[in-house]
Amino acid sequence: MFKKLFLLLFLPASFVLASGFSIYEQGSRATALGGAFIARADDPSAVFYNPAGISQLSGWQISVGTTAIQPQFSFTGPSTMDSKFYTEAKKNVFFPTHLYLSYSIKPWLTAGFGFYSPFGLATEWGTKEHPWVGRLLTTRTELQTFYYNPVIAAKLTDNLSAAAGVSLVQANVEMEKDVFFTPRNLFGHSKLKANTTGFGINLGLRYTFFKRLHLGAVYRSSVTLNFNDGEARFTFPTTTDPIINNEVSSLFPAKTKAKSKLVLPATFGLGIAYEATENLSFEFNYVYMGWHTYDRLKVTFADPVGGEKETVSPRNYSDSFSLRFGIEYRLDPHFTLRAGYLWDYHAVPSAYVEPTLPENDRHNYTIGLGYRLKSWSVDVAYQILLQDDRNIKQSVNNFDGKYTGIANLYGLTVGYAF
């Protein structure tokens, strides 16, 4: 059959995920500390950073906040066209929010709940009126995840606490790109949309030596997302030639079901914190992310699209890690100053970098301020993400050029203890 020949045209763009697109900023205090919070973990955001930490919290505690993320990305190229051609991705702002609750049931037993979005973000390039040079790779990609995460933490000894939790994960994805129908040299547009739920667990440990030195370890499992009930839409312009129009409509369903699977990576983190004085403390974290789970993207269609019911594209991500360092200084009983630095290692191998995920190693600098008054706390954080420029020379898509990126993150979290 003729129709099987269009396989390679319709590979959807990749999901927008990588080390840098995992969102580790799930609490403004931790954010201001460069995300180094696994060992300390002494506010309700510990549900995310290290659930064992909530065993330090007394009574009822609640905290809620958001991190405004404002990324900017650009691509210069492709070198096959004009190695100096500059395109900037559309500037969007995202507001992943977080909400945490903890309740000390007994002195040794604490329950907690977290709502947060540890994976996601979006990229958008060009517009309908002014399509950009990479339109056949991606025009818009958006992924959101929401974790609903109850945990339970126990003090096993005076120094050692442990925690376990489960996460119900809700995920939405939308991917858009243009497609090219080679026999007629015709540009069309594809849009994939899906949502699903998944399930994961998280574990935490925390140990304190001499009351001043804290160690923490945390594990968050991978989460398999089966997008079984997605929707794919294909639109082509109507030409003046009815033969072409019929051909296109017979080969490309206007709407069909699409299926795919995505495994969010497991995360493993270790932290060490030291309280140098009563007011000054440091923390260092190592966080490892198992991105190798994203080795390929396969989409299965209910009706053949360009003659194909299935498309597979290799992604071949590799595991990555980040190094995080944070310092906190208490000025007085009300004000606390924080600063941090973190370095993120890339997850996407050079040949597989494409504009859906303009990713590379990243340096991040953070600064923040905490204010406490009675039962209230307010934390603010600012983070600047500086991505190393990435020159791609041997892209599997023959889309070589230079990617640059930067992001501003603004965090605000408000807490209240009952």
Add this chain to the structure above:
Amino acid sequence: MKILKIFLVLILFSFFIAGCKLEEPSIKKSNPVQLNQPAQELFMSFVALGNSLTAGYQSAALTAKYQEYSFVKQIAKQAGLSDDQFTQPLLGWPGLGAYTEKGAGILQFNGFDENGNPKIDPVPYAGTGFDPFNPFLNAEVAGLGRPYNNLGIPGIVLADVDSAISSAQSYSGSGLIDVVLRNPAFGNTTALQQALSLQPKLVSLWIGNNDVLGYATSGGTYPPAPTDKNTFAYLYNSLLQKLLNAGTKVVLANIPDVTNVPFFTTVPYMVEVQGNNIPLWIQATDGVRQATAEDLILLTAKSYIGDVSGTYGPADVPLGLDKSAPLPSAFVLDKQEKAIARQAVADFNAVISDLAANSGGKVALVDINALLVDASDEDGYPLAGVTLTTNFLSGGIFSLDGVHPTNLGYALIANEFITSINETFGANVPMIDLLQFLEEQQPLKLNLQKIAKLPNMLTIPEIFGGKINL
């Protein structure tokens, strides 16, 4: 202390307001290229010699609509040459070429039939006003007072370049020799002589394909062997020396391996009959036998497989499906013939690369074979999200005849030539922007009346996937 606190709060607050911005480059796109001295000199007079691939032949015909995309025209355009500075023997629509028993003129793709098979038909001359005996686009083209810059002549072999003056007096007998060379008006001169009379500074020479392709596309029947390699070496060397002695620089291209061309790779050697895959019966060099994966079934065989008319075998026996009615040799490049063709390509390419290497920098070589080998693997030729392959119809590189490139295929070839010219001669001719090219190739507004008149004369049934509906 209080002041410090306020100060710190203010600093933090200022971050919130300002944020950091991505540094934009001062130059957001390249300036148009000014041709450097070597490029200007080369393109003071640019002449092309060769066969159909140079002429801009596509979908089994030569016609102005596609001649505009001949790779040499595309190179000339990149070098800033106008239509007057690089002239071509432009022909009217639907052009000269495919004289099949089903009609004449260029092949057109008319969508799919109810089974999803492509309908590919030649455009008939009737109703187009086209005169095969005066095929030129207009009187200006026909009456150009000097030789054309594009002297590529479809169908010619290597020996013709320096000897043929007319269809009748040529090795290949190509009817298009008369159209391109316009003898006797041009003093019964050969393509080479006409080229040299234009005092070229750069000559594109892509020749020799038909010295093996004629053998291969006829299934090893006509001619019965590729050109002898020693003859080829002698002729090629003497042709090249004559060009170099005239003081021109030369850009050569080698010959693609036939096994990467869809004319040979599209039709599978097995057909599905009632759910079973059965190898075709073929007339091979070593006798009548069933085909294997080593044998290549030609694109031309497709409409005859299963034929029961008795024209090519016993009546009422489906052709190719029974021992008593094997596919005739002309439809098959069997294992031995394929080896002969590939050996000829290898020999010819060795000659071409040796001559290029020993030319003292006056000859640039383009490895077209490597380009097609690259595009024919499973990754194809990726281009910013679209993957071009050597597949028939869907691949984007080859036109409807399965041998000659599409506009885009010719653009890829032009870029290979430009790269080689720039590297060898220190020129800076800009490459074709292929993405922009895709945008420009959007479907034209077609003449619906013309489409409606098209009879459905030649349907190639189920070219793909090895299925034959019986």
